[in-house]
Amino acid sequence: MLTVKWTEKGGWEAPQLRPYGPLDLMPTASCIHYATQAFEGMKGYRGVDGKLRLFRPDLNSKRMTLSSTRIALPSFPPEELEELIKAFVAVDCAKWLPDPNTFIYIRPAIIASGAALGVQKPREATLFIIAVLFPPMDSPNGLRLLASKEDMGTRAWPGGHGWSKVGANYGPTLQAQGEARERGFDQILWLLGKEGRVTEAGASNFFIVWKHKYTGRLQLVTAPLGDKIILDGVTRRSVLELSRARLTHQPSEIRREVQHLEKVEVVEEDFTIHDLVEAHAEGRLVEAFACGTAFFVAPIAYIQYVDEGIDVPMTAATEDGGKAGPYASAIKTWLKEIMYGRVQHPWGVVVEERGAK
Amino acid sequence: MLTVKWTEKGGWEAPQLRPYGPLDLMPTASCIHYATQAFEGMKGYRGVDGKLRLFRPDLNSKRMTLSSTRIALPSFPPEELEELIKAFVAVDCAKWLPDPNTFIYIRPAIIASGAALGVQKPREATLFIIAVLFPPMDSPNGLRLLASKEDMGTRAWPGGHGWSKVGANYGPTLQAQGEARERGFDQILWLLGKEGRVTEAGASNFFIVWKHKYTGRLQLVTAPLGDKIILDGVTRRSVLELSRARLTHQPSEIRREVQHLEKVEVVEEDFTIHDLVEAHAEGRLVEAFACGTAFFVAPIAYIQYVDEGIDVPMTAATEDGGKAGPYASAIKTWLKEIMYGRVQHPWGVVVEERGAK
Numbered sequence: 001m002l003t004v005k006w007t008e009k010g011g012w013e014a015p016q017l018r019p020y021g022p023l024d025l026m027p028t029a030s031c032i033h034y035a036t037q038a039f040e041g042m043k044g045y046r047g048v049d050g051k052l053r054l055f056r057p058d059l060n061s062k063r064m065t066l067s068s069t070r071i072a073l074p075s076f077p078p079e080e081l082e083e084l085i086k087a088f089v090a091v092d093c094a095k096w097l098p099d100p101n102t103f104i105y106i107r108p109a110i111i112a113s114g115a116a117l118g119v120q121k122p123r124e125a126t127l128f129i130i131a132v133l134f135p136p137m138d139s140p141n142g143l144r145l146l147a148s149k150e151d152m153g154t155r156a157w158p159g160g161h162g163w164s165k166v167g168a169n170y171g172p173t174l175q176a177q178g179e180a181r182e183r184g185f186d187q188i189l190w191l192l193g194k195e196g197r198v199t200e201a202g203a204s205n206f207f208i209v210w211k212h213k214y215t216g217r218l219q220l221v222t223a224p225l226g227d228k229i230i231l232d233g234v235t236r237r238s239v240l241e242l243s244r245a246r247l248t249h250q251p252s253e254i255r256r257e258v259q260h261l262e263k264v265e266v267v268e269e270d271f272t273i274h275d276l277v278e279a280h281a282e283g284r285l286v287e288a289f290a291c292g293t294a295f296f297v298a299p300i301a302y303i304q305y306v307d308e309g310i311d312v313p314m315t316a317a318t319e320d321g322g323k324a325g326p327y328a329s330a331i332k333t334w335l336k337e338i339m340y341g342r343v344q345h346p347w348g349v350v351v352e353e354r355g356a357k
Numbered sequence: 358m359l360t361v362k363w364t365e366k367g368g369w370e371a372p373q374l375r376p377y378g379p380l381d382l383m384p385t386a387s388c389i390h391y392a393t394q395a396f397e398g399m400k401g402y403r404g405v406d407g408k409l410r411l412f413r414p415d416l417n418s419k420r421m422t423l424s425s426t427r428i429a430l431p432s433f434p435p436e437e438l439e440e441l442i443k444a445f446v447a448v449d450c451a452k453w454l455p456d457p458n459t460f461i462y463i464r465p466a467i468i469a470s471g472a473a474l475g476v477q478k479p480r481e482a483t484l485f486i487i488a489v490l491f492p493p494m495d496s497p498n499g500l501r502l503l504a505s506k507e508d509m510g511t512r513a514w515p516g517g518h519g520w521s522k523v524g525a526n527y528g529p530t531l532q533a534q535g536e537a538r539e540r541g542f543d544q545i546l547w548l549l550g551k552e553g554r555v556t557e558a559g560a561s562n563f564f565i566v567w568k569h570k571y572t573g574r575l576q577l578v579t580a581p582l583g584d585k586i587i588l589d590g591v592t593r594r595s596v597l598e599l600s601r602a603r604l605t606h607q608p609s610e611i612r613r614e615v616q617h618l619e620k621v622e623v624v625e626e627d628f629t630i631h632d633l634v635e636a637h638a639e640g641r642l643v644e645a646f647a648c649g650t651a652f653f654v655a656p657i658a659y660i661q662y663v664d665e666g667i668d669v670p671m672t673a674a675t676e677d678g679g680k681a682g683p684y685a686s687a688i689k690t691w692l693k694e695i696m697y698g699r700v701q702h703p704w705g706v707v708v709e710e711r712g713a714k
Contacts, residue, residue: 001384020384021383022379022381022382022383022384023382023383023384023386023389024379025379025380025382025389026378026379026380027358027377027379027380027466027485027487028464028487028489029380030528031389032380032382032388032389032394032466032468032524033394033396033464033466033524033527034524034527034528034531035392035394035523035524035525035526035527035528035529036527036528036531037389037390037392037528039390069532070529070532071528071529071531071532072528072531072532072534072535105474107385107390107474109384109389109390111389112528117462117464117489119527119531119534119559119560119651120531120534120535121531121532121534121535121538122531128384130384130385132385132474150515150516153516153517153518154514154515154516154517157511157514157515157516157517158507158511158514159507159510159511159514160510160511160514160517160529161510161529166392166528166529167389167390167391167392167524167525167528168392168524168525168526168528168529169392169525170390170391170392170393170476171387171391171392171393171394171428171429171469171523171524171525172392172427172428172517172518172523172525174391174393174428174429174476174477174478174479175426175427175428175429175478177429177476177477177478178429178477178478181478202476203476294476
């Protein structure tokens with residue numbers, strides 16, 4: 001693990017690489033009482049060419065600054081954080097990824113580590129980076145979502161902090177998530193307000209493809225970032241950018257593999273669970289998927305809203321042998337190509353290794 | 358400090374009393390990433406009769422259960438928690454309070470302490486109790502509050518967890534609090550929504566006394582608990598109960614010391630910052646105060662709302678030589694009488710000491 005200490009007086013100290021072990025936190029540490037904590041999630045990929053890559057680490061590094069200042073923690077310069085993450089991956093992660101097409105999950109975090117029980121802006125903090133190996137969380141049969149009801153809580157709200165990666169967005173959702181699991185669902189589809197605005201799926205961004213009610217045009221839709229409720233996900237952003245570049249022309253001038261797909265409009269707009277129910281009833285719902293770093297691009301097979309069941313079509317075969325919607329399937333392939341170096345792309349940032357493999 | 362471990366399989370283990378020192382938390386512990394943490398705040402008082410008392414510890418113990426389950430942590434049986442707190446105070450706190458009229462702050466907390474980075478219901482937890490000495494945080498000249506604007510965030514919202522004592526309610530408020538301090542204010546007065554509902558002051562409940570706009574009747578008002586936005590504060594509840602018992606009759610049949618005060622209606626009802634501005638402009642605002650365990654009953658001297666300044670009257674002298682509104686002053690005296698054993702009252706729960714003084 002890598003740690004960097006900060007004090008209000010002295011600023012950031014020199015980074016220390018040390019063996020993985022307990023954090024030296026006193027029982028009065030602000031981070032375990034007042035949720036003065038923010039984090040990032042990213043992956044290091046071993047490519048088909050044997051190279052180690054990060055996926056758009058600049059975005060994670062910038063978001064970390066936004067999240068930590070939201071929670072009254074100091075800002076770590078994004079460019080330096082990116083360098084620190086690269087150094088950590090080069091020295092510490094490479095050896096855990098001997099084989100191509102594997103990844104390691106990287107967790108930079110910042111916590112108020114000072115021993116001070118007062119409810120006030122922290123005067124000490126620790127940034128740390130750790131890495132964890134876990135298997136791909138593929139869902140070949142698609143996720144089953146339970147739409148949240150009012151008594152299950154609200155993930156985020158205007159004026160809150162849903163847009164940032166602070167701990168306070170996660171703990172309060174686990175009770176509802178536990179209820180969903182017990183009832184046989186994978187995640188909660190978080191709705192907001194009496195109108196039932198669709199926001200996120202579990203801790204992932206949520207996309208649908210539908211035919212628009214009035215125009216009949218095919219649209220790839222996700223909730224907008226405008227009122228700071230939705231996390232500005234790196235995968236979300238990448239899905240939007242790739243889709244705008246590659247799926248809005250017809251016939252595709254640039255991509256042979258999606259010439260069988262109708263072009264879509266890519267829009268960031270609010271929609272409600274009622275819109276979704278209606279689209280399904282009218283046969284206009286083409287597919288739905290969740291996306292984020294941990295779960296990657298996960299097709300949605302089913303959504304339960306009160307007594308209403310939405311069977312979401314999953315008509316395409318994915319390269320890992322599962323099913324998905326055709327758009328999610330194409331997007332998933334494109335992202336993997338970049339992550340694992342099957343294509344060279346500026347988003348796939350090669351990390352020069354320093355440790356022995 | 359006192360600790361009790363919990364695992365999903367084995368349940369609660371036996372409590373351990375051990376020397377104050379670092380918690381054994383791994384960098385993957387859920388509580389430092391996902392705000393899986395809840396706490397309580399209470400005080401142990403050394404009375405004028407030399408006895409050690411807790412103030413309504415049953416309420417703290419019950420609320421701890423509600424808070425910890427809100428955050429997907431296990432519930433610790435309230436009666437047992439109360440006994441544990443009493444034992445801790447008897448053995449560990451007594452020696453720190455040699456003199457009458459002193460207090461020690463007690464912090465029971467529960468955190469997801471297991472090393473598991475998954476965003477899921479915790480499988481391990483630790484309950485701990487620590488105590489901290491700090492001087493009374495009296496504000497003889499009254500607090501100056503800055504009413505929150507939309508860009509400063511929202512403390513709590515319908516469907517959220519403002520009613521519970523979870524860490525996620527605190528960290529996200531510190532940025533705004535820091536801004537308030539820099540501008541010369543003590544705390545934020547948290548408003549909710551476009552209508553500017555008045556909710557809490559900093560991490561304390563908020564009360565006003567005013568003459569009602571239409572009836573002209575004197576009212577003691579605080580925001581209601583109905584939609585789970587407001588913390589069900591022990592001091593809040595005690596202020597309401599004492600006021601209902603002792604301030605709603607005129608002339609007071611039971612209390613000689615408040616015969617100079619007009620009777621009040623005690624109401625839990627929403628009001629907005631605009632109502633407050635208007636009441637002030639029309640000379641109907643009698644006083645305002647914040648209350649909570651840490652800050653006790655703190656009179657409010659001034660509230661800034663955008664360009665509007667509200668000078669809140671503070672017309673009574675308090676027994677500690679400061680100023681306050683007359684109702685806050687009477688309530689403060691009554692609560693202190695109970696806490697420090699100047700009167701015997703069921704809310705002042707005597708703890709039998711076991712350690713040497």
